[in-house]
Amino acid sequence: xxxxxxxxxxxxxxxVFAPKSADAWWLLSKTDTSSANSGSxxxxxxxxxxxxxxxxxxxxxxxxIIKYLISGLRSALHTCEYTFQREAWNCTLTLPGVxxxxxxxxxxxxxxxxxxxxxxxxxxxxxxxxxxxxDDCGCGETPQGSGSVAVSQAxxxxxxxxxxxxxxxxxxxGNTFGRKFxxxxxxxxxxxxxxxxxxxxxxxxxxxxxxxMNKECKCHGVSGSCVTKTCWKVMPKFDEFASxxxxxxxxxxxxxxxxxxxxxxxxxxxGSSGRSERFARNMDxxxxxxxxxxxxxxxxxxxxxxxxxxxxxxxxxxxxxCGRGWRTTREIVDEPCHCQFVWCCEVKCKTCxxxxxxxxxx
Amino acid sequence: MxxxxxxxxxxxxxxxxxxxxxxxxxxxxxxxxxxxxxSPSSYMEFEMITCRDETKGLSGEWIHxxxxxxxxxxxxxxxxxxxxxxxxxxxxxPHTRDGIELEYSPWFQFLLGVLHVDVEYSEHFKYVxxxxxxxxxxxxxxxxxxxKNEWKELVTSNVTRILECTIAExxxxxxxxxxxxxxxxxxxxxxxxxxxLINIRIPINQQACQFDNKSANCQIGKLTxxxxxxxxxxxxxxxxxxxxxxxxxxxxxxxxxxYYNRINQLARNPLLLxxxxxxxxxxxxxxxxxxxxxxxxxxxxxLLLISDLRQGLFYTVLFSFWLIFAGEHLIDDNTxxxxxxxxxxxxxxxTASLGLLIYDLIERGIQLYDxxxxxxxxxxxxxxxxxxxxISAISTVAYFIFLFFKIARVWSTIKSKRSAQIYQTSENRxxxxxxxxxxxxxxxxxxxxxxxxxxxxxxxxQYGEAQLHGDEARDGFLTGSTSAFFTGAFGMCNIYVLLxxxxxxxxHKHYRGAxxxxxxxxDDEIMEDPSNQxxxxxxxxxxxxxxxx
Numbered sequence: 025x026x027x028x029x030x031x032x033x034x035x036x037x038x039x040v041f042a043p044k045s046a047d048a049w050w051l052l053s054k055t056d057t058s059s060a061n062s063g064s065x066x067x068x069x070x071x072x073x074x075x076x077x078x079x080x081x082x083x084x085x086x087x088x089i090i091k092y093l094i095s096g097l098r099s100a101l102h103t104c105e106y107t108f109q110r111e112a113w114n115c116t117l118t119l120p121g122v123x124x125x126x127x128x129x130x131x132x133x134x135x136x137x138x139x140x141x142x143x144x145x146x147x148x149x150x151x152x153x154x155x156x157x158x159d160d161c162g163c164g165e166t167p168q169g170s171g172s173v174a175v176s177q178a179x180x181x182x183x184x185x186x187x188x189x190x191x192x193x194x195x196x197x198g199n200t201f202g203r204k205f206x207x208x209x210x211x212x213x214x215x216x217x218x219x220x221x222x223x224x225x226x227x228x229x230x231x232x233x234x235x236x237m238n239k240e241c242k243c244h245g246v247s248g249s250c251v252t253k254t255c256w257k258v259m260p261k262f263d264e265f266a267s268x269x270x271x272x273x274x275x276x277x278x279x280x281x282x283x284x285x286x287x288x289x290x291x292x293x294x295g296s297s298g299r300s301e302r303f304a305r306n307m308d309x310x311x312x313x314x315x316x317x318x319x320x321x322x323x324x325x326x327x328x329x330x331x332x333x334x335x336x337x338x339x340x341x342x343x344x345x346c347g348r349g350w351r352t353t354r355e356i357v358d359e360p361c362h363c364q365f366v367w368c369c370e371v372k373c374k375t376c377x378x379x380x381x382x383x384x385x386x
Numbered sequence: 387m388x389x390x391x392x393x394x395x396x397x398x399x400x401x402x403x404x405x406x407x408x409x410x411x412x413x414x415x416x417x418x419x420x421x422x423x424x425s426p427s428s429y430m431e432f433e434m435i436t437c438r439d440e441t442k443g444l445s446g447e448w449i450h451x452x453x454x455x456x457x458x459x460x461x462x463x464x465x466x467x468x469x470x471x472x473x474x475x476x477x478x479x480p481h482t483r484d485g486i487e488l489e490y491s492p493w494f495q496f497l498l499g500v501l502h503v504d505v506e507y508s509e510h511f512k513y514v515x516x517x518x519x520x521x522x523x524x525x526x527x528x529x530x531x532x533x534k535n536e537w538k539e540l541v542t543s544n545v546t547r548i549l550e551c552t553i554a555e556x557x558x559x560x561x562x563x564x565x566x567x568x569x570x571x572x573x574x575x576x577x578x579x580x581x582x583l584i585n586i587r588i589p590i591n592q593q594a595c596q597f598d599n600k601s602a603n604c605q606i607g608k609l610t611x612x613x614x615x616x617x618x619x620x621x622x623x624x625x626x627x628x629x630x631x632x633x634x635x636x637x638x639x640x641x642x643x644x645y646y647n648r649i650n651q652l653a654r655n656p657l658l659l660x661x662x663x664x665x666x667x668x669x670x671x672x673x674x675x676x677x678x679x680x681x682x683x684x685x686x687x688x689l690l691l692i693s694d695l696r697q698g699l700f701y702t703v704l705f706s707f708w709l710i711f712a713g714e715h716l717i718d719d720n721t722x723x724x725x726x727x728x729x730x731x732x733x734x735x736x737t738a739s740l741g742l743l744i745y746d747l748i749e750r751g752i753q754l755y756d757x758x759x760x761x762x763x764x765x766x767x768x769x770x771x772x773x774x775x776x777i778s779a780i781s782t783v784a785y786f787i788f789l790f791f792k793i794a795r796v797w798s799t800i801k802s803k804r805s806a807q808i809y810q811t812s813e814n815r816x817x818x819x820x821x822x823x824x825x826x827x828x829x830x831x832x833x834x835x836x837x838x839x840x841x842x843x844x845x846x847x848q849y850g851e852a853q854l855h856g857d858e859a860r861d862g863f864l865t866g867s868t869s870a871f872f873t874g875a876f877g878m879c880n881i882y883v884l885l886x887x888x889x890x891x892x893x894h895k896h897y898r899g900a901x902x903x904x905x906x907x908x909d910d911e912i913m914e915d916p917s918n919q920x921x922x923x924x925x926x927x928x929x930x931x932x933x934x935x
Contacts (some may be wrong), residue, residue: 154433154613156451159482182484187491187621190428191483240568242500242617244427246694248749252872254427254617258502261563360510366470367511367588367609368460 079208089149089158089201096148100140103266110340112327130218130321132276138222139229139318140269142206146230147262149198154259162200163191192256195237199230217281217321224286224309225318229269232316236260236268276318279309286321288314332385345385352383393828393889394821404888408881415630415877416843419870423626426869432614434475434586436460442471448526448537449474449585460610461506468592471522475586475612489530489580492682493621496690499571499584502613505551505606507562513607519549520602522587523758525572527579537583543758545571549606564607568615572757575690575750576681577618586612623869624678630873631676634880638674641887642667648891658723659714662707663886669703670883672696691750698746700879702739705785706732708833712792715826716799731792734785741778745771796826825890836882840875847871 075083083090104115113133153161163182185191207226210219237257245251279286286309309319328346337344357380360373396404437454441447454476457463465472480488490497505513523545526537551564588603595604645667649656656664673696681689709731714723725732745761748770752759761767800823847867 151433153481154431155435156432156478156481157435159485161481161483163483182486183488186480186483186488187493189424189620189622190430190618191480191488192429192431194431240502240615242498242568242615244498244617246697246746252426254429256429256431256615258613263561264563366465366468366590367603367606368463368465368470368473373510 076208076212079205082205082208086160086201089152089160092148092152092158093145093202093205096145097141098144099148099262100144101137103144103262104137104140106263107266107270110338110344112344112346113324114335129325130221131324132273132318132320133324135221135225135276135318135320136269136273138225139232139272140266141229142202142226143229143233143265143269144262145202145206146195146198146233147259147265149201150194150259153194153197158197161194161197163193195234195257195259199234202230215284217284217286220286220309221279221319221321224314228272228316228318232269232272233260233265235316236265272316272318276320277309277314279319279321281321285309286319288319335385337383337385339383341383341385349386350383351386352381354379354381356380391821391825391890392893393825395893396889404885408885412839412874412877412881416870416874418626418630419873420867422622423869423873424620424622426623426872427617427619429615429617430480432477432479432481432616434477434584434612434614436463436611437474437476438463439472439474440466442467442469443474443522443524443585443587448524448535448583449476450478450535450537450583451476452535461608469589471587471589473587475584475588477584477614479582479584479614479616490577490582490618491580491621492576492578493624494577494618495624495678495681497572497574497577497582497616497618499573500615500617501547501569501571502615503549503551503566503569503606503609504611504613505549505564505566506608506610507553507558507560507564508608509560511608512605513549513551513553513564514599514605515550517549517605517607518600518602519547519569519606520589521545521547522589523571524585525757526583526585528581528583530580540579540582541757543756545758545763546602547760547763551607563610570760570762571614573690573750573753574757575687575754576685578681578685584614623872626869626873627876628676628678630876631674632679634876635671635674635676638667638671638880638884638887641884642671645887645891652892657714658725659710659890660892662703662710663890666703666707666883667887669700670880673700674880687754691746691754694746694750695743698739698742702735705735709735709785709789709792711826711829712789712796715796715822716792731785731788734781734788738778738781738785741774741776741781745774745778793830800826828889829886832882832885836878840878843867843871843874 101115101117108115115133115137117137149158152158163185182191203226207223210222210226213219214223237259239255240258241253241255243250243253245253277288279288288307288309307314332345332348335344337350341350356377358375359378361376362374393401435451435454436457437449438457439447439449439455447453454474457473460473463473480490482488503519507513521544522542524542525540527540528535528537532538547569549566549569551566553562553564557563588606588609590603591601594601599605642664646664649660649664677692678689680686706728709728710725713728713731748767749759749761752761761771803819803823847870849867
């Protein structure tokens, strides 16, 4: 990959499909991070149009963090494509047939993409923190850091806090930085319903990520007893998180804009009589019940309007091909087999031939 | 015990004042833990960075973040050889945070590392249950003064652990992950170096694998990464803990000295029970003694072992004391005041403590030389460990069964004596028996109260911990409860022994010459001090009133 092509591509994408700058920061995912290694990331930030001045400044000041932010964004979009590869909308952000980027429509697909991107950024930053690759990661809140003076003469707060009560939060940094950078545009336009929707979905993504963390404990009392025990939280694998989010995507709630407030019609249970319909209330989208739900404003576009010819459709052909039928081809593919005993990598294996069936839309 | 202990001669009012004072002190202990101390321990997570090292570690060079040729995705990496020593997992401890290079402090007391192996499902490199995992670990340290990447060798070790993983059926596809048990990696009994660096290699011997696939690292599946969790005691907690100990040591020591003088002033030899209490006090002074202050300036890795031993000693003496106390209050048993008559029951305590002592000496003792040693990692070692702990557990259970049996016997004796009222004939003798009963009941109640408090605090701690790590609520009411539990339990322990020393010391009001607890040949001592009796009601009499009426 050349350095300039993706940036160029990004600009083209932007000009053609994203006339509004709300989602401009996504274009970062199209940039080449390898150039960021060589210290040219300020240029990278300049080359993505549509970033707000604050975003540009953050990008310029924290090139190292932006590098991981971009890789998180990229892995989020990659995971999105993987998750939706067997559905009509395959997480493409450019739909030639529809005539506009799906992100421009406030559909449930947009909601999903915003949530997964926000979470992907947090995830990637948190991992970089726990790898020790970002020096600016925070210490996290110390609940009782008040009396820290006595312990250490270290002049800096962070160091004495660490001695006093430890430092253990990685996700918080990811979430905070992610929020500052990603939510930047929408926070400036917080009165617009679309921005409210984006902010909400970003928050849902981050919160789901935190909630998906698993707790692990180690007992280390006398003779290994559980009198003293230390627990920590483990970041889930991103795939694992993505499948949770996919469930939320399917349950996403339609909201309406009421007087600059997004409200959801609490839907009466299916098959209910008209009687309970009368009691259906409008619920604030920021209410507690909605804190973990994705929301959207508009119906999804008809994804069947896209040209799906030659798209591989796997097991879900009737849906993906929109009733246009499909063909099955048999191919012989090479697969690695009889490999060496190794625990990690791509190593020399023998090649075996295997017959596979593949379905393509007509 | 002598016919008159302090407790019997205390007025109600005095007793109440003492109890109220102790309760206030106890609450203070709790509050210090809850408000001032941070949680006892904290952790730091290190996802190890994978680096490429063409020299395969033969050069002896340390691989660190700044000379690491990073492998971003292990599964896409093509190694140039098959023993995979060219892949190094590294972690520098601790992390840099907020742009400041953090340092480990001697205040941390201990440092232990837990390793998490991330194994992915793969058709080609299958994980087999109980796969032996062998790691070549190098641990280096750096002083504050030395240059940024000038690492010195601390320990090099070949670590063998058994990798235990499980996987759900529906995860058995490419990208599915195993759920693996964490592995104990290292335990440092002191943390006097500010920085540590760990280099881990996972070598694989192709020949050995073909010859015997049970060889190390042949069946560990497809590794995607290593995560290291480092756990240490919080400096803030150490500070609070040390100060409470420093504060308590002289108090207990003075009290012990006073008690020792009291029994020395007696005309007779001290009784077994008196000696038991003395020993209990002594073991508490040993437990309290804040030897840890030294570790803040000098490097003493065996401190962890010593503090385990001190705790073990205290509990052994405490358990023995309970046994002797119950036994000595069997009024009609004439085998009293003789340690030999307790040897059967005491042997349980000795066995239990010996079992734990052996386990601790092996585990912590060997860790002094090799911090990466774990008794659980080898089959023989874990058998020994299991055996020692099993024996201890059995003995402890047996001990408690016998203890409760003994207590029940004391109760029944008391009851029968009461109902028979046989001692009513002699006023003096009656009072003596009542004194014995009172002393027994008092300690029983007090012990029950203390254990109830401790158990309640323990559950509070568990609940607080659950709250702390719950989904959303971060600042619950009980989040500081873990430290409160420790300081509270420590305070309880001290108060318990202090009260024993004070209350069960021979009273020199009347009984300096008293010889034996209940002499069959009654002497003619008069119990009550008239002035005392008439001005204040005696605690003992009110305490016993409901049952004597």
